[in-house]
Amino acid sequence: AQKVTQAQTEISVVEKEDVTLDCVYETRDTTYYLFWYKQPPSGELVFLIRRNSFDEQNEISGRYSWNFQKSTSSFNFTITASQVVDSAVYFCALSGMDSSYKLIFGSGTRLLVRP
Amino acid sequence: KAGVTQTPRYLIKTRGQQVTLSCSPISGHRSVSWYQQTPGQGLQFLFEYFSETQRNKGNFPGRFSGRQFSNSRSEMNVSTLELGDSALYLCASSGTSGIVTEQFFGPGTRLTVL
Numbered sequence: 001a002q003k004v005t006q007a008q009t010e011i012s013v014v015e016k017e018d019v020t021l022d023c024v025y026e027t028r029d030t031t032y033y034l035f036w037y038k039q040p041p042s043g044e045l046v047f048l049i050r051r052n053s054f055d056e057q058n059e060i061s062g063r064y065s066w067n068f069q070k071s072t073s074s075f076n077f078t079i080t081a082s083q084v085v086d087s088a089v090y091f092c093a094l095s096g097m098d099s100s101y102k103l104i105f106g107s108g109t110r111l112l113v114r115p
Numbered sequence: 116k117a118g119v120t121q122t123p124r125y126l127i128k129t130r131g132q133q134v135t136l137s138c139s140p141i142s143g144h145r146s147v148s149w150y151q152q153t154p155g156q157g158l159q160f161l162f163e164y165f166s167e168t169q170r171n172k173g174n175f176p177g178r179f180s181g182r183q184f185s186n187s188r189s190e191m192n193v194s195t196l197e198l199g200d201s202a203l204y205l206c207a208s209s210g211t212s213g214i215v216t217e218q219f220f221g222p223g224t225r226l227t228v229l
Contacts, residue, residue: 035217043203045220048184076187101148101209101218102171 002027002093006106013082021077021109022105023092029053033069033077035093035103045091051075082113116140119208119221127227133194136224137224140187140208146170147189148218149181152203161204164189195228 003026013019025034036048047060051068059066063080079086089110093103120139128134137164140147147211160173164183181191193200194229207218 037220041161042222043205043209043225047217047219050217064139076137082122101163101207102160102173103148103158103207103218104160105150107157 002029002032004088004092004095004104004105004106006090006092006109008109009107010110010112012112012114013056015084016081017113018078019082019111019113021079021090021092022024023077023106025073025075025092025094027028027094028094029096029108031096033095036066036075037091037105039089039092041088046114048077048090049092069104077110082111084115085111087111087113119219121204121206121208121221121224123224124222125225125227127229128196129229130196130198132196133192134226135190135192135195136204136226138189138191138206138208138221140189140206141219142212144208144219145187146209146211147183147187148193148207148209149189150205150207151175152205152223153199153201158205161191196216196228198228202226202228 005024032053034051037045039045056068065078067076089108091108092106124139146165148163152158162172162181163170167183178194183189203223204223205223209218
């Protein structure tokens with residue numbers, strides 16, 4: 001069975017602090033995809049990144065970076081120099097290779113960045 | 116390029132009624148997926164349609180159904196509404212077949228069942 005665990009329910013930081021959101025996944029598939037989405041108060045899920053299981057290279061996009069480690073089944077997300085606009089709920093998700101777009105989501109981490 | 120649109124944005128119904136939600140994917144996208152988001156269960160996959168065919172279905176009762184039209188627009192229907200059906204229903208569209216790409220989500224329809 002596929003499962004995504006985001007153990008951190010809520011994180012509160014002060015602006016400009018760095019923060020890491022954890023994501024641990026379970027799957028029996030050898031090929032799979034991992035995603036991060038951001039959900040601001042408006043409710044719409046905003047796509048942040050997609051990573052396939054064969055690409056363990058870490059990725060950096062501006063203040064955002066992702067660390068994918070197959071050995072520990074983790075796909076963690078770090079925001080550097082956090083800003084108030086980063087306040088949102090962040091979801092990690094997993095998709096298998098059954099050619100459909102079924103995403104298995106974690107329970108989400110609510111990030112509050114205080115000024 | 117216009118994003119995913121969902122109508123209506125808000126809906127209030129009473130128990131026992133039925134409801135139809137609509138989703139228009141990004142132009143050119145052929146896959147539409149539906150998700151239910153509740154505080155207790157989180158984000159759960161309902162079903163996915165590609166070229167008018169249901170390709171995958173989540174673990175929901177038969178009261179939840181959907182369809183996709185030839186223009187890729189999709190509707191989902193919930194019959195005999197229960198209080199527990201109150202949720203944010205999100206629709207997502209994707210462009211290609213056989214390759215898992217990112218899904219683009221709409222703003223959602225917030226359904227309240229009284």
